[in-house]
Amino acid sequence: DGGITQSPKYLFRKEGQNVTLSCEQNLNHDAMYWYRQDPGQGLRLIYYSQIVNDFQKGDIAEGYSVSREKKESFPLTVTSAQKNPTAFYLCASINPGGLTEAFFGQGTRLTVV
């Protein structure tokens, strides 16, 4: 079955540590997105990528980095520069050329310990 897989489901980070969240899709979608979700704030866009080897900052990119070396994969690194990383992170993909919706992974909950 086609879909988006995020891993791990739960992740714990120590202060000053970088962590990487995985997002893989087998939908053959060109565009991929990372959102951060906090209670009462909806989904805020961190980074997005329209094609391989290209990505753009979203509204809250500070303290995050991404790469897009393969069409199927769009990993997100939460760096030590992100001062408040505890949140729920959602990855999505879209086929921008078609009339379709965004498909979402099941999310990763990151907690700083």
Added chain:
Amino acid sequence: AQSVTQPDIHITVSEGASLELRCNYSYGATPYLFWYVQSPGQGLQLLLKYFSGDTLVQGIKGFEAEFKRSQSSFNLRKPSVHWSDAAEYFCAVGARGFQKLVFGTGTRLLVSP
């Protein structure tokens, strides 16, 4: 710039009663509009979408939404709510090319017996 407003943070509805969740958007061109539902700790599932054509769109689980261009609204409705409908609901606006899919802050639906 695109924006979405969901004015109700929480709504409580009795089981079997009707439901309307409000969504207002701001976008200069013809928008693509979506409603998603999220259960706790899960990803987002698409309920319905509007791209063009008939302004009343039907979705899954008995939901429908009506696009009103004059009011910049895309309200979600259901004639009879079930306890399993308790979740958080997000309205989103995008455009062809999907460079940015913008979400509202969400409405949490509580269903009382």
